[in-house]
Amino acid sequence: MKKYNFTAGPCILNRTVIEKTAEAILDFNGMGLSIAEISHRSKDFQAVIDEAEALVKELLEVPEGYSVLFLGGGASLEFCMIPYNFLIKKAAYLNTGVWAKKAMKEAKLFGEVVEVASSADANYTFIPKDWTCPTDVDYLHITTNNTIYGTEIRKDLDVPVRLIADMSSDIFSRPVDVSKYDAIYAGAQKNLSMAGVTVVIVKNDVLGRAPREIPTMLDYRTHVDKGSMFNTPPVVPIYCAMQNLRWIKEQGGLKAMDKLAQQRAEIVYNEIDRNKLFRGTVEKEDRSLMNICFVMNDEYAELEKPFFDFATERGMVGIKGHRSVGGFRASTYNAMTIEGCEALVQCMKDFEAQH
Known part of the structure; x- marks a missing residue:
């Protein structure tokens, strides 16, 4: 039976990317050695990280004056490194979900934190509107996509202060105007690579202004100066990222990814809105194209587990919603196919027909 991977992360990767990464683990560049065992200082691996960096800059059209870093620790470490x-x-933070709240918690260790707006009272079912960004803050931090609740900010905000974004779950799914940001960071295990590497895009001339001694490993300047090679980088995840970036480029780049994201989401959301058994959990204008969250309608609540079992039998993997929301979550990242979304929809239709 064919499996369709809707897991929120680590998540689906294109099969070709997986196979090429597996080949490199067995024998990298015909060396008779695994990429997992060669020196990260070797010219062979330097070529990998150089190409990965160049592809990030090319696909996102990163302006001059920015550095691309490949670090460890995930977005959770960036919650600390940013402040x-x-x-x-x-600093100002827009509270749109669990990860934004975690980022705020870390920032409070370093100074005053202003929550400019929050949708927590509504269980984060929408992106706050009509809020004002204070002008006396060092930066505004946003989380562009909220994996748990299924909301997404799909535009680059215009604000009068420095803008920093956690793009962990929607980076490389659409074009981004990097020039509007002083820093962008993303755990790779959604649209970029396997777990184990974090991509950071940082504007060089804003570094070194914080009024504190920063531990060596937590200072972005350390990694900028050493080209992500201050310590041993996560070699295999970076190689996987390089292969995935190649694949994105071959598909037509971020405009093509954006078009596919909209097509996939339309297929699934249309069925959620049509099917009498289900309903979406967030306001339509703020629906994520990456994480599609839905529940059973109240009168059919007892069918939640039967549908999950039914869908699992049909090869749908990872559609159970986060425990704080319940219901279901279909994560439709870059590597998810139209076929996979149509298979999920057919599953929903067939289950409706039985009930």
């Missing part, structure tokens, strides 16, 4: 490097006195 360590950027927060001087006060």
